[in-house]
Amino acid sequence: MSKGFSEFTLSAIKSQEEGIELVEKLFDVAEPDAVYSEPVTSGDYTVITACEVSVGMGFGYGFGGGTTPEPVGDAAESEDTPPQQGAGIGGGGGGGGGAAGRPVAVITIGPDGVRVEPVVDPTKIVLALCTTLGSMFMMMRRMRKASKR
Amino acid sequence: MTQLGEIIQWQTKSGRKITVGDVTITPQSKALIIRWPLGGLVWNRPVALLVDYGDRAEHVPIVDVTRRVQLGLLGFSLIFAIVIFILSTLKGESK
Numbered sequence: 001m002s003k004g005f006s007e008f009t010l011s012a013i014k015s016q017e018e019g020i021e022l023v024e025k026l027f028d029v030a031e032p033d034a035v036y037s038e039p040v041t042s043g044d045y046t047v048i049t050a051c052e053v054s055v056g057m058g059f060g061y062g063f064g065g066g067t068t069p070e071p072v073g074d075a076a077e078s079e080d081t082p083p084q085q086g087a088g089i090g091g092g093g094g095g096g097g098g099a100a101g102r103p104v105a106v107i108t109i110g111p112d113g114v115r116v117e118p119v120v121d122p123t124k125i126v127l128a129l130c131t132t133l134g135s136m137f138m139m140m141r142r143m144r145k146a147s148k149r
Numbered sequence: 150m151t152q153l154g155e156i157i158q159w160q161t162k163s164g165r166k167i168t169v170g171d172v173t174i175t176p177q178s179k180a181l182i183i184r185w186p187l188g189g190l191v192w193n194r195p196v197a198l199l200v201d202y203g204d205r206a207e208h209v210p211i212v213d214v215t216r217r218v219q220l221g222l223l224g225f226s227l228i229f230a231i232v233i234f235i236l237s238t239l240k241g242e243s244k
Binding site: 018019023026027029030031033035036039041047048050051052054055056057059060088095097102104105107109113114116117118119120121124125128129131132135136139140142143145146149 | 223
């Protein structure tokens with residue numbers, strides 16, 4: 001039992017260390033290199049893209065072990081069926097995460113200087129507009145219903 | 150005890166300088182970092198460029214147009230909701 005438990009504990013600690021290493025790698029995303037691309041040169045112009053990046057993750061684990069209680073009374077004194085000791089260990093863990101990125105601007109360096117051109121996401125804007133108009137319509141409808149009562 | 154500053158951090162960092170001809174650019178980014186014992190969250194976005202032309206320097210902000218439009222629409226809908234609420238309250242009082 002103790003050997004098995006030690007092996008199990010060691011493997012759990014190793015998994016935990018690997019998880020912590022992974023979390024530490026996550027914080028590399030906080031560096032400016034994660035949002036600005038490598039410069040690409042074509043002719044007189046050099047282009048750099050700037051993106052918004054978001055990353056999140058988490059994990060958890062748990063383990064434990066136990067033995068059966070020592071037999072008492074008749075069961076402990078019985079010669080036909082000697083008392084059996086049982087023990088067990090178990091554990092588990094899990095984790096999850098997600099990442100998202102979106103281009104924000106394109107930086108162009110050329111003979112005419114440095115220009116920052118924004119990247120517009122029409123899908124997001126249309127979705128936000130539809131949500132706004134929908135909520136306004138619902139509010140107006142509720143107000144009309146309330147005024148009729 | 151863990152300090153709040155260790156859990157939530159709001160950092161502005163300058164990246165490595167990029168030199169193209171006579172122009173040197175230093176990109177800057179702003180990151181929100183939230184840490185917890187077995188995980189974390191990072192939101193990093195570009196904020197500005199420091200452009201050095203040799204004889205003069207410029208601070209060029211990077212505007213996120215999509216986010217601004219989204220926030221503008223959110224603000225507009227909130228104002229609209231407040232106005233509707235005030236109008237309905239006034240109507241109810243006049244009756």
